[in-house]
Amino acid sequence: MAAAEIRGVVKGPTRLDWELMPLVGVGPLCFGMRITEVAAVLPGMTELRRFQADPSFREALGVEFGTGRAESAVYAYFIDGRLFCVAVDAVHGPQVTLWGRELTACVPADLERFFLHAHACGLLDVSYGPRGNPGANGLGLVVRVQEVANGVVTRPVMVGRTWADRCTDDWEGTIPECEWVGRLWPHPGETASWPPPGHKTHWGGWRPPF
Known part of the structure; x- marks a missing residue:
């Protein structure tokens, strides 16, 4: 399934184009x-809300930015x-590219x-975190998936140089817990999510914001 065929995903000139400058921005x-x-x-975005991004690190603040129609586009931590x-x-965020390759709203495989x-x-050293999400610590990049109308597509998560060490490790890295919640990287015949049904977390009273 080509990315252009995925229903509900913004395509064409209405989607901003952003280039990833690894570890810098x-x-x-x-x-x-x-x-x-x-x-x-x-450009064209406003702050929609602020939230606690991680149950273990209260100093990690999440800020959601969206379009004029209050559609989520960028999460900044x-x-x-x-x-x-x-x-x-x-769905509504910018198309992020690395070396000319699109990273947003792609077919995961x-x-x-x-x-x-x-x-x-x-060219890079790919690693997988405990929950199976691929990325490259040397780029400060992890790729997650996000559910859309007829499946899942990719959602890039990026960190700066200071925070890139073990960023693909969803247990020990600095990427906020809220970015690891939900569907896991898909494998044939699997639709696993984190946390799995019945799993007891150590979140206390914290709830994922999305």
């Missing part, structure tokens, strides 16, 4: 920016008031083949 966003700076460089992580919504080919060519 993505599109107009640079890691280390303050919230006001982030808001100022997001801050520690000590500085941007350290960015996730792009697969197709994007995984691209990563594994780049790994085999020595």
Whole structure:
């Protein structure tokens, strides 16, 4: 299934195009920016809400930015008031590219083949976290999936240099817990999610914001 055939995903000129600058930033966003700076460089977006991004690290603040119709587009995460992580919504968020390859709203298996080919060519070192999501610590990049009308598509999650060490490790890395919740990276015949049904978490009173 080609990405253009996935229902409910914004395509064409209405979707912003952002380039990933590994460990430095993505599109107009640079890691280390303050919230006001982030808001100022997001064209056509407004702040929709703020939320606690992780049950274990209360200092991790999530800020959701969306379009004028209150459609989620970008999730920005801050520690000590500085941007350290960015996730792009697969449906309404910008199209993020790396070396000319699209990362947003792609068929997971197709994007995984691209990563594994780049790994085999020595261009990057692909690793998988305990919950099976692929990424590259050296790029500060993890690829998650997001459910859409007729399946799942890819959702890039990116961190800056200071936070890239073991970023693909969903247990020990710095990417907020809320970005790991939901559907896991798909495998043939599997539709697993985190947390699985009946699993007892250690979240206390914290609930995933989306």
